[in-house]
Amino acid sequence: MSLRLFIPCDSGALAVGADEIAAAFAAAGNSRNLALEIVRTGSRGLYWLEPLVEVATAQGRVAFGPVAPEDVDSLLDAITNNTPHRLSLGPTDDIPWLKRQTRLTFARCGVIDPKSLDDYRAHGGLKGLARAASVGGKAVIEEVVSSGLRGRGGAGFPTGIKWRTAADANGAQKYIVCNADEGDSGTFADRMIMEGDPFLLIEGMAIAALAVGATKGFVYIRSEYPHAIATMTKAIDAARAGGLLGKAIGGSHHSFELEVRIGAGSYVCGEETSLLESLEGRRGIVRAKPPLPAHQGLFGKPTVVNNVLSFAAVPFILTEGAKAYADFGMGRSRGTMPIQLAGNVRFGGLFETAFGLTLGEIVDDIGGGTRTGRPVRAVQVGGPLGAYFPRALFDTPFDYEAFAACEGLIGHGGVVLFDDRVDMLKQARFAFEFCALESCGKCTPCRIGSTRGVETVDLIRTTDDRASRIALIKDLCNTMKFGSLCALGGFVPYPVISALTHFPEDFDATPRQQAAE
Numbered sequence: 346m347s348l349r350l351f352i353p354c355d356s357g358a359l360a361v362g363a364d365e366i367a368a369a370f371a372a373a374g375n376s377r378n379l380a381l382e383i384v385r386t387g388s389r390g391l392y393w394l395e396p397l398v399e400v401a402t403a404q405g406r407v408a409f410g411p412v413a414p415e416d417v418d419s420l421l422d423a424i425t426n427n428t429p430h431r432l433s434l435g436p437t438d439d440i441p442w443l444k445r446q447t448r449l450t451f452a453r454c455g456v457i458d459p460k461s462l463d464d465y466r467a468h469g470g471l472k473g474l475a476r477a478a479s480v481g482g483k484a485v486i487e488e489v490v491s492s493g494l495r496g497r498g499g500a501g502f503p504t505g506i507k508w509r510t511a512a513d514a515n516g517a518q519k520y521i522v523c524n525a526d527e528g529d530s531g532t533f534a535d536r537m538i539m540e541g542d543p544f545l546l547i548e549g550m551a552i553a554a555l556a557v558g559a560t561k562g563f564v565y566i567r568s569e570y571p572h573a574i575a576t577m578t579k580a581i582d583a584a585r586a587g588g589l590l591g592k593a594i595g596g597s598h599h600s601f602e603l604e605v606r607i608g609a610g611s612y613v614c615g616e617e618t619s620l621l622e623s624l625e626g627r628r629g630i631v632r633a634k635p636p637l638p639a640h641q642g643l644f645g646k647p648t649v650v651n652n653v654l655s656f657a658a659v660p661f662i663l664t665e666g667a668k669a670y671a672d673f674g675m676g677r678s679r680g681t682m683p684i685q686l687a688g689n690v691r692f693g694g695l696f697e698t699a700f701g702l703t704l705g706e707i708v709d710d711i712g713g714g715t716r717t718g719r720p721v722r723a724v725q726v727g728g729p730l731g732a733y734f735p736r737a738l739f740d741t742p743f744d745y746e747a748f749a750a751c752e753g754l755i756g757h758g759g760v761v762l763f764d765d766r767v768d769m770l771k772q773a774r775f776a777f778e779f780c781a782l783e784s785c786g787k788c789t790p791c792r793i794g795s796t797r798g799v800e801t802v803d804l805i806r807t808t809d810d811r812a813s814r815i816a817l818i819k820d821l822c823n824t825m826k827f828g829s830l831c832a833l834g835g836f837v838p839y840p841v842i843s844a845l846t847h848f849p850e851d852f853d854a855t856p857r858q859q860a861a862e
């Protein structure tokens with residue numbers, strides 16, 4: 346008898362023992378004389394079920410999880426004898442959490458072998474690049490513009506407009522840079538794509554290169570992602586061997602080369618201009634804009650800098666057409682957003698869906714509330730510089746403008762839950778502290794203001810004159826918001842002011858935990 350198993354090699358699955366499970370299956374298969382083929386995939390993104398093991402059947406894949414090494418023998422018994430098992434989750438595609446999603450970008454993640462270009466092609470890959478090569482750069486840009494795709498790295502700038510600017514810029518040499526620094530707390534979608542569907546990112550970057558006339562690209566990956574670095578590096582080699590990179594990409598006359606570059610662990614190196622400084626071999630310090638990177642970016646040449654998810658959305662847009670993408674979403678937020686649920690959450694993972702669900706649906710319904718089972722008190726959306734939302738704002742739709750109207754941001758789609766024991770004064774302090782640690786030091790409001798912010802928050806619990814301290818924090822936030830050169834200093838007011846506005850009761854003399862006891 347032969348069996349085909351799928352076991353993730355995604356970092357999240359490895360962290361809970363996926364390698365040990367794969368080894369246990371291989372050993373058990375040997376001792377039973379079973380012809381076992383184990384395909385290492387990315388993750389499906391249902392992290393509370395990892396390690397998730399799938400088995401190919403005539404009716405499609407069926408899933409089991411979370412699997413421990415001691416489950417392997419009984420699982421093999423159940424699979425080979427076709428009997429029930431307590432870890433059985435049924436057909437993978439019918440798992441409600443997965444079935445409710447609209448997976449345009451993550452359609453292949455967890456499904457294919459990330460090392461195999463053939464598998465990528467067999468699951469619909471490379472069609473976008475072929476179409477891009479046949480319609481030419483100008484038409485590609487128009488398609489991306491009309492899809493309504495906005496940058497998924499945080500700022501939400503229209504991707505097609507950025508590409509048009511770089512295409513129109515003068516310069517014999519142009520670059521494509523992928524921002525895979527993914528520094529936001531609670532986010533992991535970029536990593537999942539790089540580990541689970543790396544050719545998708547390469548295809549998206551190749552389409553961008555063709556569109557703007559760039560011949561060289563870099564993927565800037567944070568050093569904390571060793572598995573993503575290894576998978577991307579291998580995928581680039583395979584892409585070169587398979588004609589996706591190199592000369593005449595996708596049957597065009599255009600050549601495009603790609604390299605991985607590794608960051609050194611700085612949050613501000615995710616900011617596009619300090620990323621470019623870092624790529625050029627200097628310390629990651631923010632550059633003043635203008636000039637925009639699309640005019641003068643890497644080594645002073647026109648450069649497109651986009652997030653992993655922005656590039657990864659493009660092959661679908663080229664394959665299925667701009668309208669197919671733009672038909673999803675609401676208002677000016679078109680298409681889908683890979684939402685990442687993290688923190689104290691029951692069902693943590695990757696949930697790709699059209700824009701427009703309310704925050705409450707995402708937190709209570711999809712996330713299932715907190716893992717501790719206690720009430721959700723606050724939700725931070727958009728990374729460490731995102732606002733904290735109280736339950737009173739849970740009817741806010743997941744949409745760039747709706748979040749901005751509530752003094753918040755969607756950012757890279759990270760949604761981090763906190764239960765009723767969270768101390769919001771500590772969270773406000775953390776925002777200043779984080780900024781002080783990560784500040785590049787170029788401008789005063791951020792470099793000095795963040796440290797003064799920590800000191801002033803500390804005084805709230807040690808002095809009687811709390812009102813004047815809070816007024817000072819608000820004043821400081823105003824200076825940082827309008828006086829900072831980049832969004833690191835400029836966005837610290839989001840978490841601080843939202844904590845003050847929605848949870849004023851925490852800004853008194855008694856630490857929250859003690860008050861609750």
Ligand SMILES: Cc1cc2nc3c(=O)[nH]c(=O)nc-3n(C[C@H](O)[C@H](O)[C@H](O)COP(=O)(O)O)c2cc1C
Nearest residue numbers: 496497498524526527528615616617651652655832
């Ligand atoms: C402090 C700071 C950190 C950032 N970190 C990231 C990051 O890790 N990944 C990312 O894609 N964008 C990050 N950005 C946003 C980038 O500057 C830039 O807007 C983005 O790479 C553009 O790509 P997009 O249009 O596809 O989103 C950061 C911005 C700031 C101010």
Ligand code: SF4
Nearest residue numbers: 785787788791831834
């Ligand atoms: S806001 Fe902070 S990180 Fe940004 S340029 Fe100023 S000092 Fe640097």
